Amino acid sequence: MGVNPHIENLEGWIGAGVRRILPMSELADAFAPTYEQVTAAVEAVGATVVGPAYAEYFGMPTDTVDVEIGLAVDRVVGMEGFEVRTHPPTRAVVATHVGPYERLSESYRELMPWLEMEEFELSDSMIEFYDSPPGTDPERLVTRLVFPLG
Template identity: 25%
Template sequence: MYTIGQFSKIGRVSTRMLRYYDKLGLIKPSFINPENQYRYYEKHQVKDILKINKLRRYRFSSNQIKQIMEDSTNTTLTILLSKQIHEIEFQIQSSKNILFELKDSLNKLEKGEDIMNSKRNFNISVDTLKNTRVLSLRDTISMDNIGNLIGKVFEAVSSNGLSIKGNIMTLYYDEDFDPNNADIEICIPVDRELKTPQISTRILKGGLYCHTTFIGPYSEIGESYREILDWIDKNSYKIIGAPHDEYIKGPESKCSPDEFITEVYFPIGRK
């Protein structure tokens, strides 16, 4: 047996953290001396503490690690690894996009150009969209965490054997957009219904929409919103629901942010 101090050195973790793990039920001493309350660990527990360290390095929460350690089938680990891979890939791609924009802006400044692309032209179209079955998840979050929300929806698609039937969409429900506290819904068209306690399909209502195509980084998509809002006002329409972005071409295509393609939709009705 190892004392808590020895086990701390083996596991490269503080004794304070070992006591915290005990409280959470992650890893408990195999024996506690009733006279002096000294804690002891056995050799087979070394594997457990090293596994916990690895999972912490993978950025799993204590609650997630507990779920993984309690599941001897590794089903939970498989699901959470897949989700974490997607989220980290999203974060890496987001950082690459920002780096590209930084370099592009610097290059434009060195050439004496404006860092904003003012040469975009927008064609506004009006179409009647059909109802669409979507797997969706709505939450109020920081836009910096949108990748987590997207990851949860894709995880549900994969774990439930659904087939994707269209482009991913983001609906925006706030009248005044707050990037730190945004009420958004991630929707993915799928082939069949699903209802679980965590996530379910619903029908995204069709109807009359005006829309336009935006080509460029997401940070500049406000230009397309401006054009649509001006068009709605000039043509005696009104907005009757939540607008949404449909991602036609994005980071997954490995292209530069200047080549991203997003279709922006606003549901409208006559004034």
């Protein structure tokens, strides 16, 4: 299996982001402006971005998606209009997608039957961590697909 699903113990982290419900057709265009907005707000309160960009998806997407788009930060800070949450350490199913974001659906098609076969009890959200820095060749982009266990 190319996405190499396995169980990991993940460290806790703090996320600062914007949560919204979007039409699926608008999701891809929401990332860049949201990251710029979050980065500016984080810097304005004196916090620091310390980890990868992320998108946390709540529930199963249909023609709309409930998503929080954000960045890992160094501490909990007050940021009006933003979600700032501590994510505790957790066990999760983790898989890896390598390649353009436009092909993420291929990795999910590979992963989902395995998840169903293993019958894990999952939490009500999942997270994509975008581990590659801006400017990375699209064929080399690394995205972690994280399904916390319930």
